[in-house]
């Protein structure tokens with residue numbers, strides 16, 4: 001489905017907790033007040049797979065690849081079942097979290113009117129994900145816009161955030177919702193926008209779609225929901241950046 005409309009609206013409940021305009025409250029979000037309070041991706045949870053299970057998986061993969069036509073009896077391919085499984089495992093490391101994600105920096109916003117007018121736009125952030133329907137890659141770029149209240153986050157952390165949700169079996173819609181809702185919880189900003197543009201190999205490799213088609217999805221929270229001009233400015237920047 002090609003979506004040139006730019007505004008595939010994310011479904012689901014709209015989270016609360018936005019700072020709307022003037023506020024004398026200078027308290028940090030609870031998650032940052034207490035360094036021991038874990039964010040759900042703030043602790044690494046390694047997936048440990050028993051060596052005997054790995055061996056079993058490799059036998060299955062060898063069987064499948066061979067049946068599909070691969071000659072496993074060559075120097076280049078005899079370890080392919082093992083390498084394929086390792087690559088798949090590494091490509092889904094997002095399930096393990098990212099211990100380096102939780103860093104935000106205070107800004108000087110005091111809730112004045114100009115606070116609502118200045119958005120920060122970061123991107124393109126390149127990502128690679130696996131579609132949960134076919135376990136084949138979809139990949140593309142993310143752009144993130146937000147209107148900070150008291151906290152900002154660096155581009156390297158935004159990149160980590162995108163990747164922790166991309167390196168899984170997922171779908172583009174869920175990825176966008178996870179990214180945007182995490183930013184809302186982490187930054188407590190006035191608003192957040194996320195735009196994802198991706199090529200899906202599960203359709204393109206099999207010739208269902210025309211070449212080069214992309215799926216675009218946009219997600220809005222807070223001030224972006226109520227201010228069309230802010231959405232326009234964001235999408236305009238995304239278009240220029242993507243060229």
Ligand SMILES: [Zn+2]
Nearest residue numbers: 131133134202
């Ligand atoms: Zn698919």
Ligand SMILES: [Zn+2]
Nearest residue numbers: 109111115149
């Ligand atoms: Zn503010």
